[in-house]
Amino acid sequence: MKFTYGYWLNKPGVENADAVQIREVKVRPDSVYLYAVPYAQDVRAMGGPVLEMTISSPKQDILRTQAYHFMGSAKKEPQFELDxxxxxxxxxxxxxxxxxxxxKTELRITKNPASFTYYYDGKKLTNIGDRFGHAMISTVKTPEGPFMRVQMDLDIGEKVYGLGERxxxxxxxxxxxxxxxxxxxxCTEISYKNIPFYMTNKGYGVLVNTSGKVSYEICSEAVTRVQFSVPGEKIDFMVVGGGDGKAVLSNYTALTGRPALPPAWSFGLWLTTSFTTSYDEKTVRSFVDGMAQRNIPLHVFHFDCYWMKENEWCNFTWDEAMFDDVPGMLARMKDECGLKICVWINSYIGQKSPLFQEAMEKGYLxxxxxxxVWQWDLWQAGMGLVDFTNPAAWKWYQDKLRVLLDQGVDCFKTDFGERIPTDVVYYDGSDPELMHNYYTYLYNKCVFELLEEYKGKDQACLFARSATVGGQKFPVHWGGDCSSNYLSMSESLRGGLSLCLSGFGFWSHDISGFEGTAPDDVYKRWAAFGLLSTHSRLHGSNSYRVPWLFGEEAVDVVRKFTNLKCTLMPYLFSAAVETHNTGVPTMRAMVLEFPEDIPCADLDRQxxxxxxxxxxxxxxxxxxxxYYLPEGTWTNFLDNRVVEGGKWQHEVHxxxxxxLMARENSLIAIGADDQNVEYDFGKDLTLHLFALKDKASADIKDMYGNDMLKAWAQNEDGKVTLKFQGRAENLKLLLRNVQSVKDLSGATAEEHELGTLLHVNAGLEEVTFQF
Known part of the structure; x- marks a missing residue:
């Protein structure tokens, strides 16, 4: 929200009172109290406005500021669940x-004129106030009501990322x-997943700790500042230090919650019925059998909305006209085809649903x-919304889903959760404006906790569209309704990279687009991209997404990249465990991995x-x-071509x-199974070694996230030593683009089309050789 008109003037009707001077400081055991006034003179004064602030630290390297004009609000506010x-x-x-x-995060405060300057490990991060007389923290009167405002400096070349999936x-x-x-x-500026957290390429982040509406002006109102404002008489924000983006995200998710570890099966290929298409068990089975006949691995089948009767969403009951033997159908799909089953749900109850009357009478809406009861006709006729602040409604909703789990369902697509009205009353009295963004957290938490209870820890998985702070604890999230063209493919990737710089670890998208039907070429290009995302789903709106409808080459593309993803599972799932443990996303913007490489700061197509x-x-x-390659020697994983980085590349594929480029000094674990995503990663494992110039390592987990094998490689003047710790059966090393080795011990060698293949001796002996 903009409050000013140019450099000197406020907009009509806007008055601001800034924290110009800090008149009083009280140091307490775990906080510092500040009393600030809007004038610089050393005089006694009566009346206000004045601002009171408290500085504290909820986690190491995070400094929190709570600033108040008036403290007497009676609003019941939902609070983010912070550790x-x-x-x-x-x-x-x-x-x-x-x-x-x-x-290492430090705040230096000057009293008169008042200013806040933040540092990490002695390096300046940002500043609030007193640069050429600019405002510090302010209370602002406007025709729309009161606001609290903060402005933070941005340095020359400093860039801002995040704020959710944008x-x-x-x-x-x-x-x-x-x-x-x-x-x-x-394709618009609005978003399903709004997160009031941003980070910059200077190695810090800022969280505005409110579930309500936050308005950001990022170099827009003041061209060298980030301004954030909230309606009301208080503001609560935290500066998250770290020194680089990975450390910032690790600190941020230590506070707001680490991403849960999705089960290994969720990383496989998902296929759906699509949305408004016609389907019954025969149709579904034709899709599943068609994939098998074409030797395309399939791991999850998803039933979209019309598994229930129309205009009864949600009744959580299968449409008997389409599916007359649900337990038998699901058992056959699971036992004969090895599939996991997902079904679509949301938190809305249409008036035609048999559950509406029950929920209305019990006060669950x-x-x-x-x-x-709040009702409207958009989406479902006369629909109401489940009130998750009511513990009885929470349990009632879980009980309906538990029946589906008993039938054989494995996970839920938790759709919607964004169009939450504000002219409502909640069971627990929560303020509806502040619940608008927070509703999705309760909705997804309710479903995820049921899955964890029923399936076990690390076996719960959602396919969620909406989110707020902390939503990363309930993966997986997908990008929502995209169109079937290259522009939408590109904008989807932008959104995913933005989300993964907002604390989320895993992300998916509708391969080939949701709206409309993609041309064959878009389908094939998007399939390769989708199967090199953390989670991969073929889904559409009014047409099916089985690959043979897009030509025989599309079948080959989907097969090849699904096979590839299956073999990548030891590497990919180990990266997922790292995400779960550290908060660093599996799918990473280039600026996160290469913060010192200036071109990487803007890259959003890789x-x-x-x-x-x-x-x-x-x-x-x-x-x-x-595409751009940072400095170093890179190897195309698919064709083994070696490219020197530090420059842009133009290619035709x-x-x-x-x-698909492997970084130098990398040791990538590749599995032997190209059909499944759940298998013994340690059996017949191959470690691919790329351009070893000094050191490389790999920490490989099993399909449950447990330690399995650690490997280290070191090159000292051409003599290479590899050491191992853990478990692997028939372990092999593939030395990419190495045609021969000398003085080999601990393994036997054979020629390979990609280099030299070493068979490690039983017992995981140390391997040494000369290039």
Missing amino acids: AEARPLAVTEFEGGLSIASG FTPFVRNGQTVDIWNEDGGT LKRPNGD YMLGGVLLVAPVFTKEGDVD DFMSLP
Whole structure:
């Protein structure tokens, strides 16, 4: 929200009172209290406005500021579930100010004129206030009501990322962003997943700790500042230090929650019925059998909305006209085809649903202020919304889903959760404006906790569309309704990279687009991209997405890249475990992996899948692709071609290929099974070694996330030593682009089309050789 008109003037009707001088400081055991006034003179004054602030640290390297104009709000506010603790602060006073530190993150405060300057490990991060008389923290009166405002400096060349899954330009500079969940597809500025957290390429992040609407002006109102404002009389924000993007995300997710570890089966290929298409058991089985007949591995089948009767969403009951033997059908799909089963749900109950009357009578639906059930006709006729602040409604909703789990369902697509009304009354009295964004958290948490209870820890999986802070704890999330063209493919990737810089670890999208039907070339290009994402789903709106409808080459493309993903599972799932443990996403923007490489700051058409594989999707029918390689020696994983980095590359790829580049000094674990995603990763494992110039390592987990095998490689003047710890059966090493070795011990060698293949001796002996 903009409050000013140019440099000197406020907009009509806008008055601001800034924290110009800090008049009083009180140091407490785990916080510092500040009393600030809007004038610089050393005088006694009566009345206000004045601002009171408290500085604290909820986690190491995070500094929190809570600023109030008025403290007497009676609103019941939903609170993000933070793993916060009262931490002691290191406070040092100096003439005219004080320093407050948590770990390596430091806040230096000057009293008059008041300013906040943040540092990490002695390096300046950002500043609030007093640069050429600019405002510090302010209370602002407007015709729309009161607001609290903060402005933070941006340095020359500093770039802002995140704020959720956004499909606008990847770098947020120059944008106005409102944190308000809405259903708008992937081609507009509104977003399904709004997260009031941003990070910059200077190695820090900022969380505005409210579930309500936050308005950001990022180099838009003040061209060298990020401004954020919230309606009301208080603001709560946290500066997250770390020094680089990975550490910032690790610190942020330590506070807001690490991504749960999705089960290994969820990384396989998902196929759906599509949305408005006609389908019954015969149709579904023709899809499943068609994939098997074409030797395309399939791991999850999803039933979209019409598994229930029309206009009864949700009744959580299969449409008997289409599916007359549900337990038998699901058992056959699971036992004969080895599939996991997903079904579509949302938190809305149409009036025609047999559950509506029950939910209404028991008080399980949101109500209007006059006591009526809140209803409208958009989406489902006369639909109401489940009130998850009511513990009885929470349990009731879970009980309905539990019946489906008993039938054989394995996971749920938790669709919607964005169009949450504000003219309602919640069971627990929560403020409806503040519940609008928070509703999705309760909805997805309710379903995810049921799955964890029923399936076990690390076996729960959603396919969720909406999210807020903390939603990363309930994976997986997908990008929503995209169109079937290259532009939408590109905007989807932008949104995914943005989400993964907002604390989320895993992300998916509708391969070939949701709206409309893609041309064959788009389907094939998108399939390669989709199967090199963490999660891969073929899904559409009014047409099916089975590959043979897009030509025989599409069948070959889907088969090849599904086979590839299956063999990548030891590497990919180990990266997922790292995400679960650290908060660093599996799908990474280039700026996250290469923060010092200046061109990487803007790249949004390529990404790192884990730490050592670079993926550059092809967005053209002809196969032209431009991508950037950071410094070093890179090897195309598919064709073994070696390329020197530090520059842009232009290539042309057929539909069976794309730039999939392995970083130098990388040791990539490749499995022997190209049909399944759940298997013994340690059996017949091959470690691919790329351009070893000094050191490489791999920490490989099994399909349950447990330690399985650690490997280290070192090159000292041409003598290579490899050591192993853990378990592997028939372990092999593939030395990419190495034609022969000398003085080999601990293994036997044979020629391979990609280099030299070493068979490690039983007992995982140390392997040494000379290049």
